[in-house]
Amino acid sequence: MSTQYFSASYAEARRRFLEAANAAGARVQSYPLPAQSTGTLAIDVAILGADDAPALVVSSGLHGVEGFFGSAVQLALLEQFSKTRPTPGVRHVLIHGVNAYGFAHLRRTNEDNVDLNRNFMANAGGYAGAPSGYAGLNRLLNPESPPSRLEPFKTKALWKIWQAGLPPLKETVARGQYEYPRGLFYGGKKPCASTQIVQDHCDDWLATSRHIVHIDLHTGLGAHGNYKLLLTESDYTERRDWYAATFGASHIEPLTKPDGMAYRVAGQWGPWMQQHFQSRNYCFAGAEFGTYGVVRVLAALRAENRAHHHGTPGSPAYLRAKKELLECFCPASPAWRCQVIGGGLRVVEEGSVALRVS
Ligand SMILES: [Zn+2]
Known part of the structure; x- marks a missing residue:
């Protein structure tokens, strides 16, 4: 049952992620947040594959509480890897609990009330x-x-x-x-601790990969149990066709679609990564899995x-x-949980297949 991948707390999700990463033979790096009163909070990164292979990045918990879902997908993936080796020729980079505070304290925002996906400003x-x-x-x-x-x-x-x-x-x-x-x-007044960790270490995580597909896992937007990949690119770019061919046209949503569910956002993570790695081919999609209505x-x-x-x-x-x-960001319903684990693994597999043939 896919429901087994969901944890009841951040501490449990973190422990399971680290254990599964070790069992799969991944290299693991942990970056603790400045001391908090309750337990260890850290961004944990598990890496498998060669430094120069094309990279598939799967990240969870940029929005704290949404990490219950993202972490479950990462755990399912790591368990697959320990049974059958991951796709050869692809580097896998799993970033766990980007906003660990929000994950641990059931908040979408971090210890500074900051929405980290509004905190990655170019200047x-x-x-x-x-x-x-x-x-x-x-x-x-x-x-x-x-x-x-x-x-x-x-x-x-x-x-x-x-x-x-x-x-x-x-x-x-x-x-x-x-x-x-x-x-x-609220987007903050400067880069937050978690933002800083990502900005300081992403060069190590991506080594010399030239082609990167980054799936950033989210919940709370869209139809219950279904998913859309929210692109950072606007419509009618060459890369948009690549996203459509890789993930299916019905699952992608360019930024500019006037009646779409996406909206223009300042300080997002994706554009920052694309700018930082501008000499590489960096594809970034926010994978949004629907729960309940907007209101x-x-x-x-x-x-x-x-x-x-x-x-x-x-x-x-x-x-x-x-x-x-x-409940709004990780519904308890077993049917929802099974459906989104299936969808999450499918997106990751599609990204990895596309990298293998690139
Ligand atoms: Zn989100």
Whole structure:
């Protein structure tokens, strides 16, 4: 059963990842975060394959709590590798728990309330500003009080969506903001500790690979159990055809699709990697596995953020907010879990086949 790959905590997921990586004969590097009060938090990287082989990168937990899913796919993959050797001629780089704090504390953001996928700025001047509509929504999105059951957020959110349309609302809310440190989709004021670890060590991870396919695993966007690969490239580029041929046209979503579920985002990881490795062929896709509708997911993010900043840890309202966030980013349903492990492994296999023939 694919459900066996899901762990109940970050500590368990990390332990299983490290054990499976060792069993598969991978080289493992761990990069601990600056000391936290509760247990070890680290980015762990498992590497198999030659330095100069084309590389398949599979990363999990850039968005903390989404790591329960990404880690499960990585574990399934490592177990495959220990039974049958990985695809010969391909270097596999598995990056576990990029935002380990959020993974451990059931948050999408990190220890600084930063969304790491808004934190990879090309230059220091980028850490400023907010989308024009964000200020107007700030009170609705980020109330300065603990979560309460008797609050008509869904009605208000639906009314805003009705007024603005869903794509413009997503642009405004989710694009990333740098002015409200306790707000949703905050991108920080400088590179965070995890961002810094990635930026300092990615050259080692990718050695001399010339062709890289990076699958960054996410959940929470799209149809329940299904997946889309969100590209960093806009439409009608040559590489877009390669993505379509590799992963299937129905599974890819270029950045610019006007009615699509993707939205323009500042400080994303993918473009940073592509820029950093610009002399190589670096393909990056955010693999989004759907859970529930946008309003439910946004309501869960909002409630957890309120509970984190204004609630009492351990109180019923706090625990309810954490539970709903976990459900929204890693549903408990065995059917969902089996479906997304299947989808995750398929995407990885397709990427690896494409690299082998490249
Ligand atoms: Zn995500």
